[in-house]
Amino acid sequence: MGPIKAQASYKKEVPTETWLEWKKEKKARKAKKREKLLSELDKQKEAASEISTEIEPTSQEESKGRSWTLSIALPGNILDNAQTPELRSALAGQIARAAAIFNVDEIVVFNEHGSLDKDKDNNSGLDEDLPPSCLQLSRILQYLECPQYLRKYFFPIHQDLRHAGLLNPLDAPNHYRRDDKAKFREGYVTEKVKKSAHSMVDVGLQRPIPVDTQLTPGLRVTVEIEEHPSGDMKKLQGRVVPPSTPVKQEGTYWGYSVRCAPSLGAVFTQCPYDEGYDLLVGTSERGDPVPKCLPSFKHILVTFGGLRGLELGLESDESLKVDDPSMLFDFYLNTCPGQGSRTIRTEEALLVTLAALQPAINSANF
Amino acid sequence: MGPIKAQASYKKEVPTETWLEWKKEKKARKAKKREKLLSELDKQKEAASEISTEIEPTSQEESKGRSWTLSIALPGNILDNAQTPELRSALAGQIARAAAIFNVDEIVVFNEHGSLDKDKDNNSGLDEDLPPSCLQLSRILQYLECPQYLRKYFFPIHQDLRHAGLLNPLDAPNHYRRDDKAKFREGYVTEKVKKSAHSMVDVGLQRPIPVDTQLTPGLRVTVEIEEHPSGDMKKLQGRVVPPSTPVKQEGTYWGYSVRCAPSLGAVFTQCPYDEGYDLLVGTSERGDPVPKCLPSFKHILVTFGGLRGLELGLESDESLKVDDPSMLFDFYLNTCPGQGSRTIRTEEALLVTLAALQPAINSANF
Numbered sequence: 073m074g075p076i077k078a079q080a081s082y083k084k085e086v087p088t089e090t091w092l093e094w095k096k097e098k099k100a101r102k103a104k105k106r107e108k109l110l111s112e113l114d115k116q117k118e119a120a121s122e123i124s125t126e127i128e129p130t131s132q133e134e135s136k137g138r139s140w141t142l143s144i145a146l147p148g149n150i151l152d153n154a155q156t157p158e159l160r161s162a163l164a165g166q167i168a169r170a171a172a173i174f175n176v177d178e179i180v181v182f183n184e185h186g187s188l189d190k191d192k193d194n195n196s197g198l199d200e201d202l203p204p205s206c207l208q209l210s211r212i213l214q215y216l217e218c219p220q221y222l223r224k225y226f227f228p229i230h231q232d233l234r235h236a237g238l239l240n241p242l243d244a245p246n247h248y249r250r251d252d253k254a255k256f257r258e259g260y261v262t263e264k265v266k267k268s269a270h271s272m273v274d275v276g277l278q279r280p281i282p283v284d285t286q287l288t289p290g291l292r293v294t295v296e297i298e299e300h301p302s303g304d305m306k307k308l309q310g311r312v313v314p315p316s317t318p319v320k321q322e323g324t325y326w327g328y329s330v331r332c333a334p335s336l337g338a339v340f341t342q343c344p345y346d347e348g349y350d351l352l353v354g355t356s357e358r359g360d361p362v363p364k365c366l367p368s369f370k371h372i373l374v375t376f377g378g379l380r381g382l383e384l385g386l387e388s389d390e391s392l393k394v395d396d397p398s399m400l401f402d403f404y405l406n407t408c409p410g411q412g413s414r415t416i417r418t419e420e421a422l423l424v425t426l427a428a429l430q431p432a433i434n435s436a437n438f
Numbered sequence: 439m440g441p442i443k444a445q446a447s448y449k450k451e452v453p454t455e456t457w458l459e460w461k462k463e464k465k466a467r468k469a470k471k472r473e474k475l476l477s478e479l480d481k482q483k484e485a486a487s488e489i490s491t492e493i494e495p496t497s498q499e500e501s502k503g504r505s506w507t508l509s510i511a512l513p514g515n516i517l518d519n520a521q522t523p524e525l526r527s528a529l530a531g532q533i534a535r536a537a538a539i540f541n542v543d544e545i546v547v548f549n550e551h552g553s554l555d556k557d558k559d560n561n562s563g564l565d566e567d568l569p570p571s572c573l574q575l576s577r578i579l580q581y582l583e584c585p586q587y588l589r590k591y592f593f594p595i596h597q598d599l600r601h602a603g604l605l606n607p608l609d610a611p612n613h614y615r616r617d618d619k620a621k622f623r624e625g626y627v628t629e630k631v632k633k634s635a636h637s638m639v640d641v642g643l644q645r646p647i648p649v650d651t652q653l654t655p656g657l658r659v660t661v662e663i664e665e666h667p668s669g670d671m672k673k674l675q676g677r678v679v680p681p682s683t684p685v686k687q688e689g690t691y692w693g694y695s696v697r698c699a700p701s702l703g704a705v706f707t708q709c710p711y712d713e714g715y716d717l718l719v720g721t722s723e724r725g726d727p728v729p730k731c732l733p734s735f736k737h738i739l740v741t742f743g744g745l746r747g748l749e750l751g752l753e754s755d756e757s758l759k760v761d762d763p764s765m766l767f768d769f770y771l772n773t774c775p776g777q778g779s780r781t782i783r784t785e786e787a788l789l790v791t792l793a794a795l796q797p798a799i800n801s802a803n804f
Contacts, residue, residue, distance in 0.1 A: 155604045158524050169786060175778035238521045243780040325778035408793065410800075412541035412691035414609040420535060420789060427774065427793035434776075 136323040140437050141177040141316075141371050143349065144426075145339045147184035147378040147385060148206030148332075150418045158235050164212035165239035166419040171213075172242040174426040175325045177316075178344070181210045184377070184384050186335035188391040202332055208232040210330050212239075217327045218258075219247045221276035222292065225260045246318070246326050248276055254297065256318040256326075259283075259310070261291045273310060283310040294318070294326070336385030337392045339375065340400070349373040351436075354382055354401035355425050357416075362405050362428050366436040374425065375401070376418050405429075502689040506803050507543040507682075507737045509715065510792075511705045513550035513744040513751060514572030514698075516784045524601050530578035531605035532785040537579075538608040540792040541691045544710070547576045550743070550750045552701035554757040568698055574598040576696050578605075583693045584624075585613045587642035588658065591626045612684070612692050614642055620663065622684045622692075625649075625676070627657045639676060649676040660684070660692070702751030703758045705741065706766070715739040717802075720748055720767035721791050723782075728771050728794050732802040740791060741767070742784050771795075 146167070154160035171179055183206050211232045216239060218226055227233060241247070248254050259273035262280050264287060271287040272280040275295050283295055294315040300307035318324040333339045343349050351369035355376050366372075378384065382397040398404035407425040408416055416424065512533070520526035537545055549572050577598045582605060584592055593599060607613070614620050625639035628646050630653060637653040638646040641661050649661055660681040666673035684690040699705045709715055717735035721742050732738075744750065748763040764770035773791040774782060782790065 156524065158522060159528055159604065162525055162528055169779065169783070172779040173774060173777050173782055173786065173790070175776065238525065240783065244778060245780065408539060408796075410541065411539050412610060413535065413538040414611065416539055417535070417606065420539065423786060423789040424539070424793040427790040428796070430774075430794070 137321060138175075138319050138323050138437075140369060141345070142175060142433070143178035143180060143371065143373040144171065144176050144376065144422065145180035145182055145333070145373060146376040146418050146422070148181040148209040149184050149203060150378045151205035151209050152203075153379060158238065160208070161212060161235035161239060163419055164209050165216065165236075167209070167422060168213050168216040168242060169240060170419065170422040170426065171328050172217075172244050172325070173423070174430070176328050176426075177319070178329050178331060179213055180331045180333050180339050180373075181206050181213070182333035182336055182339050182385065184336065184380075185388050186333075186338075187389045188335045188337040188341070189389075202334060206332055210332050212236055213328070213330045216242050217244070217330070219276060221250075221274070222258060222260050225274075225290075226292065242327075244327055245324050250276060250278070255322070256313070256324070257295050257297060257310075258327075259293050259295045261287045261289050261293060263289055273312075275310065277308065278306075281308045281310050283312050285312050287312065335389040335391070336375075336382070337389045339373070343371075343373075345371045347371065352401040352403075353429070354397055354404045355407055355421060356381055356397065356404060357406055357411070359398070359404040359406035361409060362407055363403070363432060364435075366403070366429075366432045368436045372433065374429065376421050376425070378418055379415070503687060504541075504685050504689050504803075506735060507711070508541060508799070509544035509546060509737065509739040510537065510542050510742065510788065511546035511548055511699070511739060512742040512784050512788070514547040514575040515550050515569060516744045517571035517575050518569075519745060524604065526574070527578060527601035527605060529785055530575050531582065531602075533575070533788060534579050534582040534608060535606060536785065536788040536792065537694050538583075538610050538691070539789070540796070542694050542792075543685070544695050544697060545579055546697045546699050546705050546739075547572050547579070548699035548702055548705050548751065550702065550746075551754050552699075552704075553755045554701045554703040554707070555755075568700060572698055576698050578602055579694070579696045582608050583610070583696070585642060587616075587640070588624060588626050591640075591656075592658065608693075610693055611690050616642060616644070621688070622679070622690070623661050623663060623676075624681075624693075625659050625661045627653045627655050627659060629655055639678075641676065643674065644672075647674045647676050649678050651678050653678065701755040701757070702741075702748070703755045705739070709737075709739075711737045713737065718767040718769075719795070720763055720770045721773055721787060722747055722763065722770060723772055723777070725764070725770040725772035727775060728773055729769070729798060730801075732769070732795075732798045734802045738799065740795065742787050742791070744784055745781070 151160050151163060154163050167179070183202055185203070211230065215223065215227050215233055215236050246256070246258055248257060257275035257277075259275035261271050262274050263272040265271060265282070266286070268282075269286055270282045271285060271289075273283050273293060273295055274280045275297070281295075281297070283293075287293065293312050294317065295310035296313045296317070298309050298311060300309065315326055318326045329344070331342070331344065333342060340349065340352070347370055349371045351366065351372040353372065353374045355374065375382065377397075386392055386394070386397050386400070392400070394400065405425075407421070407428040517526050517529060520529050533545070549568055551569070577596065581589065581593050581599055581602050612622070612624055614623060623641035623643075625641035627637050628640050629638040631637060631648070632652070634648075635652055636648045637651060637655075639649050639659060639661055640646045641663070647661075647663070649659075653659065659678050660683065661676035662679045662683070664675050664677060666675065681692055684692045695710070697708070697710065699708060706715065706718070713736055715737045717732065717738040719738065719740045721740065741748065743763075752758055752760070752763050752766070758766070760766065771791075773787070773794040
């Protein structure tokens with residue numbers, strides 16, 4: 073596998089039983105939440121009636137500094153539906169682009185044929201036993217997310233990336249060119265300088281710059297660039313910060329992390345955030361209409377099924393002891409009512425759903 | 439070019455000057471409309487407050503019988519950005535799928551480098567002088583829209599369709615299989631039976647069925663299937679109806695028509711509807727936020743730009759004497775505020791925009 077960004081330090085797995093109990097409690101709290109939701113809706117409406125459609129503030133202004141995260145989960149198996157190797161890569165590229173467009177912080181690639189029960193001793197999240205489709209999707213997603221100047225370090229030639237050169241770039245704000253001036257930059261630790269307690273980091277500038285921490289060479293880090301008091305551009309130095317800092321401080325989208333989950337259940341139980349996901353949304357043609365607003369949250373997870381829906385992932389994972397996928401989520405939504413095609417493909421559902429949810433997501437945290 | 443569906447009988451072209459004058463009047467009426475819009479918004483809000491998010495009716499129910507149309511326009515030149523012939527076809531396929539998902543009735547493929555002034559004598563809408571990208575996009579769109587059993591009549595082997603077999607099918611409701619029971623079916627006139635004033639039409643059943651009108655063989659028609667009083671399935675007969683009937687009567691999505699426009703201006707002036715488009719929406723990163731509802735309309739047109747935005751189409755078409763693309767539209771909208779990628783590609787913008795507009799479009803006509 074390619075590199076996993078520093079923030080993806082997986083928590084110890086939560087047993088499925090505990091998680092299901094926790095879900096039950098959540099269901100009980102749901103009624104309460106819904107009341108809150110309706111009262112929030114009322115407040116919103118009052119506020120909206122004072123603002124004409126002409127003078128609404130743009131969300132660019134609103135989004136400065138963001139304290140919440142957006143995760144999406146989808147089955148990597150969908151790559152097996154592509155007709156040629158080129159189209160298989162293109163499909164992965166579409167998913168990466170959809171995630172970038174909507175500022176997704178984490179993409180979870182799960183195996184819709186996997187079960188947690190079967191893989192109990194083997195759930196590192198980077199399991200080489202995962203089907204090739206899941207591994208390839210993860211690898212292409214990571215490749216596209218990585219700023220171009222760092223790819224040489226992290227992505228040796230690999231069959232999975234054969235057509236990756238054809239894909240549309242993410243054009244993410246953290247993919248800086250050499251001459252771009254930027255407060256934060258992604259970097260690769262090239263050298264540990266023992267005597268001065270520094271490390272040298274390649275952040276895509278003319279030469280590596282020193283940072284204030286001793287780090288193991290080979291790591292990927294986020295660096296806050298500090299200008300030299302003299303203003304000399306050749307004497308830049310840096311400070312290592314968590315990869316979430318650019319998002320939290322400036323609202324600058326800083327790419328996504330990729331996590332592999334051996335089954336649908338593992339999507340929930342191997343959550344990398346200490347607090348867990350606190351708002352779970354499932355998508356299905358059989359779901360409810362999109363609500364006008366959502367309860368406020370810290371970590372939202374939106375889960376998508378493959379050609380056979382989330383039902384397949386649920387059936388396959390024996391550790392999930394519920395009958396209906398809707399039981400797994402706080403909201404189970406049909407984001408495209410009245411669809412003119414009998415099917416919506418996962419890569420299409422990503423764009424449609426995230427666009428349909430965007431107003432509700434934005435209003436939940438403001 | 440492939441076939442054009444019967445409804446696409448183009449009106450005589452409106453001179454650009456007349457159209458621009460009409461636009462001016464529209465702008466004047468805009469303020470009035472906006473007032474109406476706000477009052478509608480208020481009414482909506484009152485209604486919404488009475489309905490909990492739980493019991494909202496699904497739009498499937500709402501959409502039974504539809505009297506309005508949705509058109510989209512986009513530059514065919516975007517095909518030139520694709521890296522390989524296979525990906526070029528895939529891009530066309532993505533556009534067709536997006537249109538089907540959102541029940542689009544008409545796709546206008548325009549040449550963003552063309553000018554109406556230059557092509558004054560040559561604006562049939564099926565101009566063979568159009569760039570190959572526009573022609574190929576139109577052809578693939580038509581191919582995918584055509585029910586499988588009719589393709590042999592309308593689509594001889596053609597270089598443009600070389601990779602069309604790899605594309606995801608539209609899975610539109612009017613793509614019936616041989617055994618499907620359906621009230622309406624698309625058909626191909628195989629024979630004119632002079633003595634009985636009938637025609638024989640292949641509607642994808644075991645054998646062609648008779649219809650009550652004398653038609654020129656080779657036409658594509660929409661047929662309402664009538665069962666024989668005896669119930670004998672071998673004695674089915676049909677009645678030719680306008681292709682809009684299934685949509686108007688039952689709300690069944692009946693595919694899209696495809697129109698080529700030699701320039702951005704021709705998108706508006708060569709409108710196939712007698713009344714013209716009465717709600718024009720343009721999309722741009724520099725647009726306004728999406729309003730909560732739109733004024734009611736008969737024929738909405740949503741126009742998309744290519745990599746260089748609608749600005750390129752406007753600059754190229756000397757007949758459009760305005761400085762800013764926003765002047766061409768009733769609403770000029772940024773449908774993805776706070777985007778995490780510097781660019782949104784046209785094929786992505788289709789899904790994002792139509793998903794973001796869907797609530798406003800649906801509320802406008804109910």
